[in-house]
Amino acid sequence: MLHILLTIFGLIIALIFLTKGTKRTLKGLRIPGPTGIPVFGSLFSVNIENTHEKFSDFARIYGDICQVKLFNYNVVLLNSEVLIKATSAQIYKEYLNDRSETFYGEKVLFGSQSTAFYKNGYCTVHDNLRKGFAKAAYLFGPSFERNILDQIENDLAKKIEVCNGEEFEFTSKLQLSLTKMLAFALTGKIYNDDDNDLAVFREYTDMESYSPGEIRGFVDYYLERQRADMENGEEIFFTDERIICQILELSASVMLTTWGTIVNTFFLLVNFPIYQDMIFEQLDRIFGRKGDIKYSDKTKCPILEAVEMEVHRYLTGFPLLLPRKNSTHLEFEGYDLPKDSISLKPKIEILEVESQSYDILVFTETWLNMSVVSADLLLPNFQPPFRCDRMNRIGGGVAIYVREGIIASERVDLAITGLGALWFELIVNKRKIILGGIYRPPDSNNNHWLLLEQSIDQPVV
Structure with a gap:
């Protein structure tokens, strides 16, 4: 002993x-x-x-x-x-972007070849993986959103309605609906309920269904990138292994993260009916009973967004959120x-996808300085950002993105020393429009308000 x-x-x-x-x-x-x-x-x-x-x-x-x-x-x-x-x-x-080595990444994802599990987070490979996903999402984002809304309105909602107030097993119906949405994201095809999961997954991983030049979903986009590299005699970036990794990663995000979040949201609403009433009243007031609701409308629904953010905060399915x-x-x-x-580190690819619904993006509190080059801040289909960085202090700053094809130029003549203001001029339908973004520090004194008034008066004059 x-x-x-x-x-x-x-x-x-x-x-x-x-x-x-x-x-x-x-x-x-x-x-x-x-x-x-x-x-x-x-x-x-x-x-x-x-x-x-x-x-x-x-x-x-x-x-x-x-x-x-x-x-x-x-x-x-x-x-x-x-x-x-x-x-x-x-x-x-350069130092806060790496991932820890994991058994799942090494053994299932061909040596951590997916975007989320790639071990070196500050390199060209990880950057191309991230941008590839963002571009694929943008290519068919509108059709994907329409399909999701159709699934909710004509599929999931009707299945719930036929239960006529009786008890039913909700999670299985939600899981089937999400599976169909996932299949559409990967293949561009809408499946019926009698297609079992095995058939769905077998088809979207079947390389023989790919038709060159026709992009129906994420898989076709990656195969198209692979074909282009082969035809140009370049090193293939999206190899078969990396394509499989992107499929597995997207599948996990839909069938685990999204499913878990939605289930927990309904669990909260069932247990706290007061929030059901508050959300329903807001949606009814803004959109009416027959109004169309789009993803871009989320900013109009602060109560709904606040409830969902709380669910994300308390959801413990992945407590460390794949940290760096x-x-x-x-x-x-x-x-x-x-x-x-x-x-932890914020993800810019979310911004890259969400920004595609807008022509002009204005950001304050950018925290940019001279050490950050604009080439690292590019968004797909937007011109390089106009910037007004805060000098000699951390924080603050203004950045404005303008979609490609829109004539825009910065109005440096309207700049005022001591004020974080950025003005630029647009030409739309042969008319000049002046827009601006202004950063107001939380400790602003009366002098700042006078500068702000002067800055706003200049374009008007």
Whole structure:
């Protein structure tokens, strides 16, 4: 018995030295966080069921940034918008984009060849994977949205109506509807209910159904890119393995993430009917009983959007949201960030897809500076952005995107020193239109309001 206890004690001591590693020189303030227990850290107090609650508690206790030890993982929690935006700054971009190696990525995704699991997040390969998905989504985005609305109105809603108020198993009906939407996204074809899942998945992975020059869905887009590389004698980027990875990733996002989010949304509405009434009243008031609702209308429905954001915040199906890890020991906004710490970074591909419904995009609080080149900020089908970066201070800034084909030029003559304002001139139907974007800092004094008034008066005059 004694030798067993000594063996266990020896293993614990060895683990302590292994996880502690060599002593390093701090490059900034030590990130605060719970102490935990030796070797295991907070592993026994944080689990998949209480992650959101524990992380919220840590944010209240430790502030804008804190770190949590989970065995040999160092998880850095960014709890403020300021620090989350800072991760996308050019000085950190090279170091905060990598992924940790996972069994699923290595064994199922051909060595982590998908967009989400690609280990080197700051390289041409990852950039092309990300942009390829965004372009494929844009090519048939409108038809996909119409099909989703049709599925909801003429398929899912009618199946619920025929239940006539009786109890029914909702999740299976939702899952079948999402499967049909996924099949449409991949193949461009609408399937009937009598097509079982196996037939659907067999067809959209069948390369023989591809017809060169005809893009019906995501799969055809990737095959078209593959064919173009072959015909041009270039190295094939979207290999068969990478195409399969994109299919698996899209399937997982629809059948796991989307399905889980919608199911949890209905679970919330069933248990809190007051929110049902609030959402229904808002939709009825804005669109009426027969009005058409599009994805772009979400900004008109703040109550619905707020409810859905809360569901996303509390949904614990993937508590760490495929976080990034930093590839080196570095200083981050005054804090010491150990090598291989887990961190988060916003995704620009969401913006690339959502922006296609608009001709002009105006952004404030861009946090851009001279170290960030406009070539890294390009959006498909838009001209390079007009920029007014905030000088000598972190934060602020204005950026304006104008769709290609629209004649636009910046009006530098309207700029006012000390004010974050960006004006530009459009020519539409032979008429000149002046538009602008202005950033107002939260600590603005009376002088700022006078400059703002002067700036607005200039274009009018």
